[in-house]
Amino acid sequence: MAKDKKSVGDKDGKKFSRRDFLVVGGTALAGGALAGYPAKTTATEKENEYAPSTAYLVYDSKHCAGCYSCMLACSLVHEGETNLSLSRIQVHRAVLKKYPFDIEINVCRQCPVPLCVENCPTGACHISVENGNIRMIDSEKCIGCRTCIESCPYIPHRPIWNPVTEKAMKCDLCTDAPYYNKQGGVNGTQACVEACVANALKVVRELPDQTDISGYDRDLQPPRKAMPGFPFGPPKAKSKSETSPDTL
Amino acid sequence: MATPGFAGKILLVNLTNKEIRALDTEKYEQYGGGQGTGTALFWEYCVVPGDWDLQDAFHPKNMVALMTGAVSGTGVPRGARTSVSGLSPQCYPIQWFGHSNFGGMFSTFLKMAGWDGVAVIGRAESPVYINIVDDKVTLEDAKALWGLNSWECQEEIWKRSGIRYGQEWQEIDGRYTLQRPAIVTIGPAGENMTRVASLIHGGGSGAGQGGFGGVFGSKNLKAIAVVGTKGIKIADPKGLKDIEVWYEKNWPSGPGFGGFGPPSVQSACIGCGQFRKCHNRDRAHSQDSDDCAESTFFSLMPEYGIDREAITPINQKGTDIVQQLGINAMETCFMGPMSFDTDHNPDFPIQPKVPAYTALGWYMKKMYDMGVIGPGTKYDMAPLNMKDFATQEFMEIYGLALAKRYGIGDLLAEGTARFAEKLGRTDDFNTLCRLTMWGYQDHWSMPGVDWAYGNLMDSRDINSHDMSFGNPSGGFGGFGGGGKEWTCEDFVKVQAERTTxxxxxxxxxxxxxxxxxxxxxxxxxxxxxxxxxxxxxxxxKESVGFCDWGYAQLFSRSHPKGYGHTPEAEPRYLNAVTGRNHTFEDGLEIGRRAWNLKRAIFTLQGRHKQMENFAGYMYRPGASYCGFSPELPIYDGKKWEWQNCRELFLTREGVDQWKTHFYDIEGWDKDTGYPKRRTLEKLGMKHVADFLKSKNKLG
Structure with a gap:
């Protein structure tokens, strides 16, 4: 069935230059990205047009340690340098906010209806059939028009801008990570997941619930063992007052 | 072209004339980054000009240098420390060249803005903060920030930008970031130039030792804020990532350590990679709260019925207060994290509880109980009401009085050693107080004498938890506890082998x-x-940026042979980042260079062999009562055995003998402790030898 669905975003086979897009691109944005779906098209109909990704990166913001190791690992394996601005997963830590509002994690959702793919004028942003239907950007085809960035319906946008190459980038689950010695992608490992020692990142196969953020932001923790207290022995159990949501 | 791992530039800010300069990092790489670079900058900009006497840490010509290391921001686990150095107002009796460090995000953000460090000299006419946004560096008016506590100050700086951090991609010269600036700031304790003032970053990262918060205050410098959008070049990105696999294979993740109190959701410094529960996200009392020194500020007083293992409301509030006011908790607390029951030595002056730290709060209470201060003396306790002792209200007033120099707080703000001196009780250094020789609280230095010797040769509590040589089968030693029984001989063999x-x-x-x-x-x-x-x-640790809680590690129970990751992990990580081919010993030699340069500064400040003596308590029974890892290796001439060394104490003759050996090994004069020309020249520091010669301080 997948082959009947859109597998590449190279619309009608037409090749667009950056200049072409600057002329016509605004229409696509106004009609598509801002509304979510083009008029007279239901969500289900739109979803049926795109092969669903076979893997999704989910996270556990309540147990993330805010160490940014995932971001450093992402930029390292993709760009060969550590660079928070070039990480395709974005963690933001507001250290003085109360838990759990102190950490926000933003990952590409591999959307069922990928507006980044839908609106890409050159097909650079595409669904990669050979890589498990991940939504990927082909940097060879990318003309740097930023349509995918601007089409992303989530705040902050998940595709990011590389100011050196002047092209857009997005999470590919490490399918194309030139500085990664392991096999990435849907059947491989991901640098961010590997780097996370808080067990706060995981790749799952089933499509997360799209209703709200909870489909992606989940409790990923194994049953926890009490840590040995330092240096006095096992810690005591939490008192009621310490666990009450009122006190957090 | 900067070496990979380094940003390539160091920021030098002169607050007096508002000059902002970029220095090439490359010139200072031979000192290793971090503290080594800070020491070299101090030498160049504060010593060589020769226009002041190097005695007053609050002098405008003092430098406070915040430096990063090669691994900061590279994702190398436990490598996020920011080094702080300069003359230290806390050191006693001389304000030695000192240093501290802190974790969190600052070092990474600084490098991602394109800077390996920021060094500040001079004094602004009115309060300012330094704002770093990539290459753009400005001095911003901080008059409205003066008086705010450390958390309020950070919130206000973030608010000033008008940016919705985390939601809105900020464009900076065509590059983008979601991040809010990392800010290191001072609270009222720093503004009022107390000698126990910390630098605070985020909720609970702080540089406590040294009193550098007061140095910021003396410069009218409220904060440094930095955000960057650049990357850090890595020489061998694939190799760096592969080290993860090598590491996990050899040292599979263990349970780590807990902190004080109940389990919690941990937070960590950037790239930590292995948590020690230093910080927590979900404590009821504070955000990103520290679970170690800060939480001890007022909680661990069993004789007052406060449970030292629990996170009590007073403890929670105390943890907040020290961070907000920017006070060094360890130096000002009331008991410290441990006290010991002892009846070993009836002559030991503190009975029956021997506190690990005879810190400022504890000492003040002792002086009050002894009638030295308070009613009937010339030292009024106001604004403290001692009848309320052990209450939250008392603790809050104590913190405020100290930070703002109210009433008795003005004396307390000078730190324990100078407080005792003011009371005319310097003899307490040999009896009551467990202060190291340079005015710091003793930490865990005994019976692990190498920690104590480190304190003596440096200018501070070296705070070096990594080398605890206690029996790993039964206690805390060797980063262990439980598991396989290790014979003493086998344990020692492993340690020795891993030093190389x-x-x-x-x-x-x-x-x-x-x-x-x-x-x-x-x-x-x-x-x-x-x-x-x-x-x-x-x-x-101090220059590369490795965290004390991860490095060194000579022994590990998680390795089948007991090997710790030292000496393999350090050069592996560093070489992958920098592209160098340094051996472990090459790193030690860089450390020797920076260490000797620091020795030259000490020498110019007045350090002499005759001064390098422990405080009196170290020479009498009871010196080691507070050691948490007392079961140590003993060789009796024939065999190795574990022995409880809680009775260990030193002798003056023995320490004198040890110093002679140490000076000889370091290439320092055996009578003065001054570095010799040959030593300095072998380390490539002829200019330092020439300078010392010109001051008649060459060994």
Whole structure:
């Protein structure tokens, strides 16, 4: 069935230059990205047009340690340098906010209806059939028009801008990570997941619930063992007052 | 072209004339980054001009340098420390060149803005903060921030930008970031130039030792804020990532350590990679709260019915207060994290509870109880009401009085040593107070004498938890506890092998009789080990940026042979980042260079062999009562055995012998402790030798 669905975003086979897009691109944005779906098209109909990704990166913001190791690992394996601005997963830590509002994690959702793919004028942003239907950007085809960035319906946008190459980038689950010695992608490992020692990142196969953020932001923790207290022995159990949501 | 791992530039800000300069990092790389670079900058900009006497940390010509290391921001686990250095107002009796460090995000953000460090000299006319946004550096008016506590100050700086951090991509010269600036700031304790003032970053990262918060205050510098959008070049990105696999294979993740109190959701410094529960996200009392020193500020007072293991409301509030006011908790607390029941030595002056720290709060209470201060004396306790002692209200007023120099707080703000001096009670340094020789609280230095020797040769509590040589089968020692039984001999062999020098007597803690001089605590072997340890500490931890809770590690229970990750992990990580081909020993040599440069500064400040003596308590029974890892390796001339060394104490003759060995190993004059020309020239520091010669301070 997948082959009947859109597998590449190279619309009608037409090749667009950056200049072409600057002329016509605004229409696509106004009609598509801002509304979510083009008029007279239901969500289900739109979803049926795109092969669903076979893997999704989910996270556990309540147990993330805010160490940014995932971001450093992402930029390292993709760009060969550590660079928070070039990480395709974005963690933001507001250290003085109360838990759990102190950490926000933003990952590409591999959307069922990928507006980044839908609106890409050159097909650079595409669904990669050979890589498990991940939504990927082909940097060879990318003309740097930023349509995918601007089409992303989530705040902050998940595709990011590389100011050196002047092209857009997005999470590919490490399918194309030139500085990664392991096999990435849907059947491989991901640098961010590997780097996370808080067990706060995981790749799952089933499509997360799209209703709200909870489909992606989940409790990923194994049953926890009490840590040995330092240096006095096992810690005591939490008192009621310490666990009450009122006190957090 | 900067070496990979380094940003390539160091920011030098003169607050007096508002000059902002970029220095090439490359010139200072031979000192290793971090503290080594800070020391070299201090030498160049504060010593060589020769226009002040290097005695007053609050002098505008003092420098406070915040420096990063090669691994900061590279994702190398436990490598996020920011080094702080300059003359230290807390040091006693001389305000030695000192240093501290803190974790969190600052070092990474600084490098991602394109800077390996920021060094500040001079004094602004009115309060300012330094705002760094990539290459753009400005001095911003901080008059409205003066008086805010450390959390309020950070919130206000973030608010000023008008940016919705985390939601809105900020464009900076065509590059983008979601991040809010990392800010290091001072609270009222720093503004009022107390000698126990910390630098605070985020909720609970702080540079406590040294009193550098007061140095910021003396410069009218409220904060440094930085955000960057650049990357850090990595010489071998694939290799760096592959080290993860190598590491996990050899040292599979263990349970780590807990912190105080109940389990919690941990937070960590950037790239930590292995958590020690230093910080927590979900404590009821504060955000990103520290679970170690800060939480001890007022909680651990069992004789007052406050449970030292619990997170009590007073403890929670105390943790907040020290961070908000920017006070060094460890120096100002009331008991410290441990006290010990003892009846070993009835002559020991503090009975029956021996506190690990005779910190400022504890000492003040002791003086009050003894009638030295308070009613009937010339020292009024206002605004403290001692009848309310052990209440939250008392603790809050104590913190405020100290930070703002209200009433008795003005005396307390000078720190324990100067407070005692003001009371005319310097004899307490030999009896009541467990202060190290330079005015700091004793930490865990005894019976692990190498820690104590490190304190003596440096200018602070070296705060070096990594080398605890207690029995790993039963206690905390060797980053262990439980598991396989290790014979003493096998344990020592592993440690010795991992130093690469393979001398088991480095780990002999024999302290009585001839053996103490032959292979034990007064021997040449111990002096060699302390030299190794200080070179390691100066480079790998204080300059490269490795965290004390991860490095060094000579022994590990998680490795089948008991091997710790030292000496393999350090050069592996560093070489992958920098592209160098340094050996472990190359790093030690860089550490030796920076260590000797610091020694030259000490020498110019007045350091002499005759000054390098422990406080009196170290020479009498009871010196080691507070050690948390008392079961140590002892070689009796024939065999190795674990022995409880809680009775260990030193002798003046023995320490004098040890110093002679140590100076000889370091290439310092045996009578003065001054560095010799040959030593400095071998380290490529002829200019330092020439300068010392010109001041008649060359050994």
């Amino acid at each position: 020098y393979n001398d088991p007597f480095w780990f002999d803690f024999s302290w009585e009789g001839k053996q103490a001089y032959k292979t034990g605590v007064f021997s040449k072997h111990k002096a060699e080990f302390v030299a190794w340890r200080m070179h390691y500490w100066t480079y790998y």
